[in-house]
Amino acid sequence: MNDSTASGDSSPGNQTTPPKPTAKKKRNLPGMPDPEAEVIALSPKTLLATNRFVCEICNKGFQRDQNLQLHRRGHNLPWKLRQRSSEEVKKRVYVCPEPGCIHHNPSRALGDLTGIKKHFCRKHGEKKWKCDKCSKNYAVQSDWKAHSKICGSREYKCDCGTLFLRRDSFITHRAFCDALAGESAKKNTALAPPSADEDPKIQTNLPPSPPPAMEAPPSPPPLPVAAPPPLQASSPSAPPSTAVLSSVLPLHNLELPESASHNPATTRILEETPMVTDSPVNCSSNSLSSNNGSTSSNVFASLFASSTSSGILQSQATRFPDSFKTMAHTKQASDVALCTSSEPISLCLAMNQGSSIFKTVGQECRQYAPAPQPAMSATALLQKAAQVGVAASNASVLRGLGIVSSLSPSSEPQRWGRQEIESEGASLASGLGLGLGLGLGLACDGGSALTELMLGTPSVFGPKHATLDLLGLGMAASGGPTGGLSAIMKSINDGLDVAAAAAAFGGGEYSGQDMGRSS
Amino acid sequence: MMRFTETLPSLSSHQIASFTRLNMNKNNQVYSARPWLDFPTSKSLGSFGDANCMEQLLVHCANAIENNDATLAQQILWVLNNIAPPDGDSNQRLTCGFLRAIIARAAKSGTCKLLTAMANVHTNLAMNNHKFSIIELASFVDLTPWHRFGFTAANAAILEAVEGYSVVHIVDLSLTHCMQIPTLIDAIASRFEAAPLVKLTVAGPTEDFPPMLDLSYEELGSKLVNFSRSRNVVMEFRVIPSSASNGFSSLIEQLRMQHLIRAENGEALVINSHMMLHYIPDETLAVVPNTSSPQISIETCSSNSFLRSMFLEALRSLDPTIVILVDEDADFTSDNLVHRLRSAYNYLWIPFDTVDTFLPRGSKQRQWYEADICWKIENVIAHEGPKRVERLEPKSKWVQRMRNASFRGISFSEEAITEVKSMLDEHAAGWGLKREEEDVVLTWKGHNVVFATAWLTI
Known part of the structure; x- marks a missing residue:
């Protein structure tokens, strides 16, 4: 009947075929039946018959004899359900009654009755099911139902x-x-603008004709008259890729090609962003947020990515090494490590952000970040924070910051932990795992028993041998201590210096490691 | 009790013991002074994940902070931090949002110098929240029926109310930056044979409440005018600089001036307020709770004291054709932090609970969405006085206010109900529609979410 190289997918009894499937065979190509199966040819009438089994009492029709038998029980008629026969049921395959059809050939018979019925209806039957909403017709009711749902x-x-x-x-x-803007601009340029409002003091009605540039999203639009001038001058005619609004923006412009989700429309709007903003800080943050969706939480927030982005979170731990490794190759890395001033920290924060997502971008970031203007967003604030920190630096909690200087330059990664803490002397924070003390964000009485628990946390940043189990409370299990910790830090989002400290923890750790290696 | 302090507190073996026990589960002795220790120990930590338990912990923590019990607060914070990861289930994320808010509050309360110092460096809260492009926002508001529910009901009611007018003046006080207007214009265009002139007035510039828009209202307006024209509706758009913080006083003033002219023109005035009026200061703002000096400064606040009601009365004096009031059905006005915390916790679980039905984990939109909820939480918990702008009131309270201002409620038509229902059908199964007297309420798993009411002048 057919050559026995190919066997039906579902044929249970075919033991002769070795397990290695022939490479050419498509798994679900319909109609490659088991050669031993019994080929059944049903007439079109039989195939189309819906209720072949009719109850003699009530004339109710059934598609299957089994169902009729069950029905007959209700009439107290004798009934007989087919018992499962002890021997294997003979495999049946079905051919299409249509002579020209490919499934008319027994070698391409279909494996089940429903399949051949649907095939016959679809290919050779009348499409009597019509969709109310659209013009589509279907021969099989279930197809029609499926369509109706999504129509x-x-x-x-x-x-x-x-x-x-x-x-x-x-x-x-x-x-x-x-x-739409493009379309109607073409159509309606001649249309007269609506008359001016009664009250001239009120902001005037906008000219109804849209800016011509709206027709062509890729080209930057001219500034609308009403809009305030951009703070950071960008040449309106410059193509997006070369427009340099600030050093933050370019970073994201560089990202743009990589983030697939951007359509021209959003890009265009982005470029208008500076017009709407009113301070450099806002400006850069705007560009950030609008430019790359995932950075919406901006430089600061995304440092503690966990706070807003669960997606970024998962690889937090691994990202630290990445970003800081990159750093370690530059002079600036050591600057960061050596200097307690917050500016370099902000740098490293920015890098963390950039490189965590796009490592190459992180490189760019390094070039840009030292520029005064961009630093404004992150750095200036951090500087403020640092000043505050200095002011309050007798407050021993701040000692956590001290780590930035004391820790990072060291080439020994394992300075983390108790030694370090003890050497810091008996002060409020010092008893605590430094990072966590800050992380909890409250006056951290090192005296509290928390110390013991918290000491575990730095180990997450630290060398792998440290046991997470120390935490006991399942901190690690519940989604990453880094996340939890940073979430808290984010919440004190004013506490940028805490942030810096946190980053410095990670950073100090890894850059320390790296430097250790390179020296 | 230990106060937030800079000096080294004495190392207390008692505390060490208690914490160790909690951790190691070796001793079931309970310290009644530490209520949270009543909760199961580490072996059964899973039960910490229970929403009720987390709410309890938050309440204890808030109490501890209000009482300056730094040690206790910190310990609870630590536990909360461990049981509520920011990427956990919906209750955990909710709790995490509250946790952050409580910390922010502690930082601001002035009892801990370092954190206060940090608070001084406090950057604009807005920086944490995504600024939506207009296209993003358009798809964002349609992720859930949260906003569309009000849009649909309101549009249907407005359409009926303005039938026959040749000029329709719509004052759109909406949190969602005119996102309701396109469908309204579309409906006007298709419903009326001769579309009326539509004057759209919005209060601007955009305030710093999420969702934040990355587009000036002028540009937004030009898009709307353009769209209207494509539907053969002539629209005039204008922005009146006005803010909720002073009860939209300048807006009211402008409208009042127009009121005289309007009467002659036979112009319909539609006031559409969508989740915006709760930003107008309410009576409770007159009382500024301050732990250090719990004085009530009547002088400074008296001007605010009845701003919300005054606004409604001012609206009434404009003799509007119809007023739509849509807002979230919860009460965030209490002066008591714990009350507010409970109230917010028992309302804001809903957006967290629903999010799984329409946004995948890790998506950018989900981050934006949850960040905006967290903004609310922080505003309700961490701020006091005029900075606490999220002052939701329950429907009953608004209804009372409206009635006091001589408005009478009208029912939404069956058409409107049908439209809302069919809109809800296209969203997750948990959403529902409830009719309460004349009003309609959006529900999630049976809990009230957003109410929509329509009002005429008496």
Whole structure:
């Protein structure tokens, strides 16, 4: 009947075929039956019959004899359910009654009755199921049902290519999408603007004709008249890739090609961002947030990525080494390590952020960050924080910051831990695991029994041999102590110096390691 | 009790013992002074994950901070930090948000100098929150029925109310930056044969409440005008600089001036307030709780004291055709931190609980979404006085206010209900619609989420 190289997928009894499947055979190619199966050819009428088994009492029809038998029980008629026969049921395959059909050939028979019925209806039957919402017709009811469920869902497609499940969403999108602006700009340029409002003092109605640039998203739009001038001058005619708004922005511009999710529309809006903002700080943060979605939480927040981004979180631990390894190759790394001033710390923060996602970008970041202007966002604040820190530096909690200087330059990574702490002397924070003391963010009485528990945490940053179990409370198990810790730190988001300290912990650790290696 | 202090506290063996026990589960002795120790020890730590337990811990922690018990607060914080990772389940993330807020509060309370110093360096809170591009925001508000519920109900009611007017003036006080307007314009265009002139007035510039928009209202307006034109509706758009913090006083003033002209024109005035009025200071703002000096400064606050009600009365004096009031159905106005914490905890679990139904873990949008909730939590918990802007009131309270201002509630039409229902059908199964008297309420698993009410002048 057919050559026995290929066996049916579901044939249980075919022991002759060795387990190695022939490479050419597609797994689910329909109609490669077991050669030993019994080939059944049903007439079209039989195939299309829905209720072949009819109850003699109530004329109710059934598709299967078994069901009829069950039904007959209700009438107290004699009934007979087929028992499972002891011997293997003979495998059956079904051919299509349509002579020209490929499945008419027994070698391409289909393995189950439902399959051949559906095939026959779909390919050779009448499409009697019609969709109410669209013009589609279906021969098989289940196909029609499946379609009905999703019909309309793909109905709304904006010219920008976005598909919408719901009309509301589509309309809302459409109103704001640049695709519309471009289209109606062409159509309606001649239309007269609505008359000015009654009250001239009130901000005037906008000119109805959209900025011409809206037609072409890739080209930067001219500044709308009403918009305040950008603080950081960018040449409006410069293409996005070369526009340098600030040193922060370029970083993200560099990222742009890598983040696949950006469409021209968002890019365009991004570039307008500086106009809306009113301070350099805001400006850079705006650009940050709008530019790369995942950095929305901006430099500061994303340092403690866990706080807002669970996605970034998971590899936090591994990212520290990455970012700081990169650092260690530069002079600045040692600057960071040696200097308690917060500026380099901010640098390292920025790098952490950049390189954690795109390592190459991290490199760029290094070049840009020292520039005065960008530093404004992160660095200036950190400087302030540092000053505050100095002011309060008798407060021993701040000693945690001291670690930045005392720890990082050391080439011995394992200075972490008790030795270090003890050498810090008996002060409020010193009894504690330094990082955690700050992490908890409250006046950390080193005297509290927390010490014992908390000492475990630095070990997470530290050499692997440290036992996580020390924590006992399952801190590590519940999603990463780094995350938890940094989440807390983030919350004190004013406490940038805490942040810095935290980064310095990680950073000091790893850059220390690296430097140790390189020296 | 130990105060937040800079000096080295004495090492207490008692504390060490208690903590060790908690950790090692070797001793079941309970220290009643440390209520959280009543909870199971490490072996059964899983039960810490229970939402009720976490709420209890938060309450104890808030109490400890309010009482300046640094040690206790810190210990609870530590436990909370361990049982509520920011990437945990919805309750854990919720608790984590509260945990951060409590820490921020502790940092601001002035009892710990270092943290206070840090608070001085406090950067704009807004920096943590995503600034949405207009397109992002458009898709963002449609992720859940949270906003669309109000949009749909309100639009239906507005459409009915403005039928027959040749000029419709819509004052859109919306947290979502006019996201409701496109569908309203679309409906106006398709419903009326001769579309009225639509004047859209918004209060600007955008305030720093999430969701934040990365676009000026002028540009937003030009897009809306443009869209209206594509639907053959003529729209005038204007921004009136005005803020919720002073009860939109300048907006009211402008509207009042127009009121006279409006009467002659036969112009419909629609006040559409979508989750915005709760930013207007309420009576409780008059009382500024301060742990160090619990004085009530009546002079400074008297101007605020009835701002919310005054605003509604001012609205009433404008004789609007219809007023739509949509807001979240919860009470964040209590002066008592613990009350507020409980109230917020028992409301804000909902956005965390729903998020799994529409956003995958780790998605950017989810980060934005949760960051915005956390912003709310922090605002409710960590701030006091005028900085605490999230002052939700329950529906009953708003209804009372509206009635006091001589408005009468009207029912939403069956059409509106049907529309809302079919919108809800397209979202997760947990969403529901409840009718309470004239009003409609969006529910999640039976809990009230957002109410929508429509009002006419008496």
